[in-house]
Amino acid sequence: xxxxxxxxxxxxxxxxxxxxxxxxxxxxxxxxxxxxxxxxxxxxxxxxxxxxxxxxxxxxxxxxxxxxxxxxxxxxxxxxxxxxxxxxxxxxxxxxxxxxxxxxxxxxxxxxxxxxxxxxxxxxxxxxxxxxxxxxxxxxxxxxxxxxxxxxxxxxxxxxxxxxxxxxxxxxxxxxxxxxxxxxxxxxxxxxxxxxxxxxxxxxxxxxxxxxxxxxxxxxxxxxxxxxxxxxxxxxxxxxxxxxxxxxxxxxxxxxxxxxxxxxxxxxxxxxxxxxxxxxxxxxxxxxxxxxxxxxxxxxxxxxxxxxxxxxxxxxxxxxxxxxxxxxxxxxxxxxxxxxxxxxxxxxxxxxxxxxxxxxxxxxxxxxxxxxxxxxxxxxxxxxxxxxxxxxxxxxxxxxxxxxxxxxxxxxxxxxxxxxxxxxxxxxxxxxxxxxxxxxxxxxxxxxxxxxxxxxxxxxxxxxxxxxxxxxxxxxxxxxxxxxxxxxxxxxxxxxxxxxxxxxx
Amino acid sequence: xxxxxxxxxxxxxxxxxxxxxxxxxxxxxxxxxxxxxxxxxxxxxxxxxxxxxxxxxxxxxxxxxxxxxxxxxxxxxxxxxxxxxxxxxxxxxxxxxxxxxxxxxxxxxxxxxxxxxxxxxxxxxxxxxxxxxxxxxxxxxxxxxxxxxxxxxxxxxxxxxxxxxxxxxxxxxxxxxxxxxxxxxxxxxxxxxxxxxxxxxxxxxxxxxxxxxxxxxxxxxxxxxxxxxxxxxxxxxxxxxxxxxxxxxxxxxxxxxxxxxxxxxxxxxxxxxxxxxxxxxxxxxxxxxxxxxxxxxxxxxxxxxxxxxxxxxxxxxxxxxxxxxxxxxxxxxxxxxxxxxxx
Numbered sequence: 067x068x069x070x071x072x073x074x075x076x077x078x079x080x081x082x083x084x085x086x087x088x089x090x091x092x093x094x095x096x097x098x099x100x101x102x103x104x105x106x107x108x109x110x111x112x113x114x115x116x117x118x119x120x121x122x123x124x125x126x127x128x129x130x131x132x133x134x135x136x137x138x139x140x141x142x143x144x145x146x147x148x149x150x151x152x153x154x155x156x157x158x159x160x161x162x163x164x165x166x167x168x169x170x171x172x173x174x175x176x177x178x179x180x181x182x183x184x185x186x187x188x189x190x191x192x193x194x195x196x197x198x199x200x201x202x203x204x205x206x207x208x209x210x211x212x213x214x215x216x217x218x219x220x221x222x223x224x225x226x227x228x229x230x231x232x233x234x235x236x237x238x239x240x241x242x243x244x245x246x247x248x249x250x251x252x253x254x255x256x257x258x259x260x261x262x263x264x265x266x267x268x269x270x271x272x273x274x275x276x277x278x279x280x281x282x283x284x285x286x287x288x289x290x291x292x293x294x295x296x297x298x299x300x301x302x303x304x305x306x307x308x309x310x311x312x313x314x315x316x317x318x319x320x321x322x323x324x325x326x327x328x329x330x331x332x333x334x335x336x337x338x339x340x341x342x343x344x345x346x347x348x349x350x351x352x353x354x355x356x357x358x359x360x361x362x363x364x365x366x367x368x369x370x371x372x373x374x375x376x377x378x379x380x381x382x383x384x385x386x387x388x389x390x391x392x393x394x395x396x397x398x399x400x401x402x403x404x405x406x407x408x409x410x411x412x413x414x415x416x417x418x419x420x421x422x423x424x425x426x427x428x429x430x431x432x433x434x435x436x437x438x439x440x441x442x443x444x445x446x447x448x449x450x451x452x453x454x455x456x457x458x459x460x461x462x463x464x465x466x467x468x469x470x471x472x473x474x475x476x477x478x479x480x481x482x483x484x485x486x487x488x489x490x491x492x493x494x495x496x497x498x499x500x501x502x503x504x505x506x507x508x509x510x511x512x513x514x515x516x517x518x519x520x521x522x523x524x525x526x527x528x529x530x531x532x533x534x535x536x537x538x539x540x541x542x543x544x545x546x547x548x549x550x551x552x553x554x555x556x557x558x559x560x561x562x563x564x565x566x567x568x569x570x571x
Numbered sequence: 572x573x574x575x576x577x578x579x580x581x582x583x584x585x586x587x588x589x590x591x592x593x594x595x596x597x598x599x600x601x602x603x604x605x606x607x608x609x610x611x612x613x614x615x616x617x618x619x620x621x622x623x624x625x626x627x628x629x630x631x632x633x634x635x636x637x638x639x640x641x642x643x644x645x646x647x648x649x650x651x652x653x654x655x656x657x658x659x660x661x662x663x664x665x666x667x668x669x670x671x672x673x674x675x676x677x678x679x680x681x682x683x684x685x686x687x688x689x690x691x692x693x694x695x696x697x698x699x700x701x702x703x704x705x706x707x708x709x710x711x712x713x714x715x716x717x718x719x720x721x722x723x724x725x726x727x728x729x730x731x732x733x734x735x736x737x738x739x740x741x742x743x744x745x746x747x748x749x750x751x752x753x754x755x756x757x758x759x760x761x762x763x764x765x766x767x768x769x770x771x772x773x774x775x776x777x778x779x780x781x782x783x784x785x786x787x788x789x790x791x792x793x794x795x796x797x798x799x800x801x802x803x804x805x806x807x808x809x810x811x812x813x814x815x816x817x818x819x820x821x822x823x824x825x826x827x828x829x830x831x832x833x834x835x836x837x838x839x840x841x842x843x844x845x846x847x848x849x850x851x852x853x854x855x856x857x858x859x860x861x862x863x864x865x866x867x868x869x870x871x872x873x874x875x876x877x878x879x880x881x882x883x884x885x886x887x888x889x890x891x892x893x894x895x896x897x898x899x900x901x902x903x904x905x906x907x908x909x910x911x912x913x914x
Contacts, residue, residue, distance in 0.1 A: 381800075401799070402804065405802050413800065417794075417797075418794075418797070419796045419797055420797055421794075422790050422793045422794040422797045422798060422801075423794060424789075425786075425789065425793060429786055429789075429790075432783065433786060433787060433790055433798075433803065434801055434802075440783065441782055441784070442781050442782055442783075443781060443782065443783055443786065484801070
């Protein structure tokens with residue numbers, strides 16, 4: 067402390083910092099988001115954190131930045147064990163995170179946002195802060211106007227604001243969570259230059275979280291790859307993209323069970339079907355699906371697969387194009403009409419959109435009954451029906467079990483048991499997510515039975531092996547566009563991985 | 572359930588009552604009244620004579636009708652604040668019939684009841700339509716419609732329905748005799764209204780408990796998205812629950828004009844619509860709980876009048892007691908979810 071250095075133009079109080087995570091565990095219910103992850107980031111480097119959606123990257127970084135508290139594991143800063151209970155504490159210790167969606171206050175001015183998080187007493191020292199803001203942004207070549215309103219800024223500019231804000235708070239470690247989503251190419255160049263500068267010249271540690279291969283290859287000096295909540299590997303750069311793909315997606319060689327199912331009549335036909343939403347636009351898709359066909363929708367989550375499924379289910383109205391079910395134009399038809407035509411949609415959120423917490427299995431089967439339901443319920447009869455379904459679908463539970471008391475696998479079985487008997491088109495979101503191997507196999511056996519009965523199946527999955535193994539054709543999505551229609555038998559995991567990562571093989 | 576768990580449950584069930592008594596005792600002490608004597612007057616004021624008991628039942632009937640109706644909307648997960656307005660529209664429709672149609676009582680009374688229920692149902696449907704198709708939260712829609720209904724009633728009484736002589740804001744002229752519900756001699760209580768209230772509770776109980784529609788309503792209340800995906804016509808069922816609640820509130824309105832006052836007056840609903848919300852909450856949204864809770868509330872309300880006479884305490888003390896009880900119940904329920912759960 068006695069050594070007096072000439073302070074740099076901004077408050078850079080600390081020396082560069084080494085970050086170590088040891089065996090971090092974070093579970094959400096039965097999902098192991100982080101299952102014992104260890105990671106070391108050296109000062110002055112850009113460390114890449116690569117992985118598929120749902121691999122646990124963001125959770126791990128939220129643990130490091132104090133947003134969530136882990137179930138187990140240790141955080142060491144310069145060898146000293148630390149525990150945060152809030153983001154404010156993490157920032158105090160020198161760790162700041164830029165979130166995927168900027169956490170700022172759009173109706174306020176740039177300068178106001180810049181002032182957040184600092185303990186400057188009751189009266190804000192706006193003039194001093196303004197000077198600091200201008201100096202910092204000049205140093206990094208940003209053009210931030212302190213008086214501009216944040217909602218007039220681009221995503222890239224909002225990132226820049228967040229960078230200078232965290233720097234002014236004396237942060238030594240900066241976490242960037244998918245920072246290139248939603249920014250323009252020149253802004254991306256500025257961002258990458260800034261990251262280099264932060265690491266090389268300012269001696270900060272930068273953690274770069276991404277699922278995009280080429281960005282990681284371009285920027286990072288070291289990469290940790292996560293897969294399903296665990297570390298799949300660590301690689302020092304440079305390395306080949308093949309190695310990264312293999313770590314990201316695993317290298318299970320798929321032996322396709324080439325059973326022949328004769329395809330029937332066309333069930334679904336899309337003619338230039340497009341969907342417009344606030345978040346994402348789905349560019350026009352044209353597609354013909356025949357009875358008995360299984361089609362896998364591959365792509366990073368939020369690339370448009372869900373929009374397509376929900377449009378096919380009649381849950382969202384297409385903004386353009388048309389949709390035919392068994393030759394009938396379904397434009398403007400209600401969801402109920404889709405159901406009557408033999409469409410079923412199984413959402414990913416089992417307790418959010420599929421089942422009704424607070425109601426029992428018997429009550430669910432009663433609700434799902436199609437056709438002439440009696441006005442008064444005969445509960446003795448209903449419980450008997452439920453007991454039969456429970457046995458038939460191998461559900462661990464009784465008619466009076468509340469659905470939230472079931473395990474994930476049994477909830478999935480219950481959802482399948484709720485499907486009507488005759489179906490034409492089955493739309494499934496992540497049908498085996500979170501299930502163990504045995505349950506997943508069981509689910510697919512049931513689905514293949516449906517296929518043999520003549521229903522077409524469209525499903526999404528983040529598991530490329532599952533997509534390759536189960537599909538006849540694969541639709542690859544990226545950024546709201548259907549990039550390609552692949553014949554599953556002519557494709558392998560690597561090619562698919564490339565396409566999904568936005569790189570063509 | 573083990574013995575100790577049972578004991579804990581019992582204590583937790585009694586805790587809100589104790590808490591509410593403590594609260595109101597503090598209020599009494601602060602007002603300078605001896606609490607024990609006040610409680611004695613409260614009890615006696617509600618039970619000392621047949622007339623008092625009848626008075627309690629006069630309050631009980633509309634309260635039960637509205638609370639039972641609210642079970643439909645609460646079950647569907649809707650906060651139907653607009654019961655007050657639905658009562659008033661029942662009153663307005665029934666009053667129009669009573670003033671314009673001349674028939675024997677045997678025909679006129681059912682017609683008034685039908686008209687009142689339609690009036691309440693339409694006003695409820697309006698709040699439901701605003702919610703389902705207009706995206707207006709039912710709390711705000713209901714509040715707004717309550718004011719409109721109240722103002723409409725006051726305008727009707729002051730202008731088109733103004734009595735010929737002595738145009739005051741007291742109310743309309745008394746109805747034609749055929750439009751009065753038959754009452755017990757010397758009392759304001761109509762046995763027909765008692766019968767209707769009991770029937771309402773029983774019907775609501777069976778609909779919610781035993782029918783597919785009741786189950787569908789519960790599904791909507793617990794998770795509207797899943798219910799929709801399962802193929803339940805969520806919008807239609809929500810609208811229907813608003814209409815049924817409004818119909819029962821409208822029936823309460825008919826009983827107020829035809830059985831209690833014999834004419835339309837500006838304060839015809841007297842806040843019963845709001846009180847019913849408390850009754851429904853306190854009964855745990857169960858049909859069979861509504862009847863005793865409403866009786867308790869009605870007794871406090873009637874008993875409080877005597878506090879005013881004997882001890883010069885403002886009758887709004889009844890409101891303090893009732894609200895204190897509801898807050899205590901909610902508080903204990905909230906604490907309960909925070910208790911560490913065993914097994």
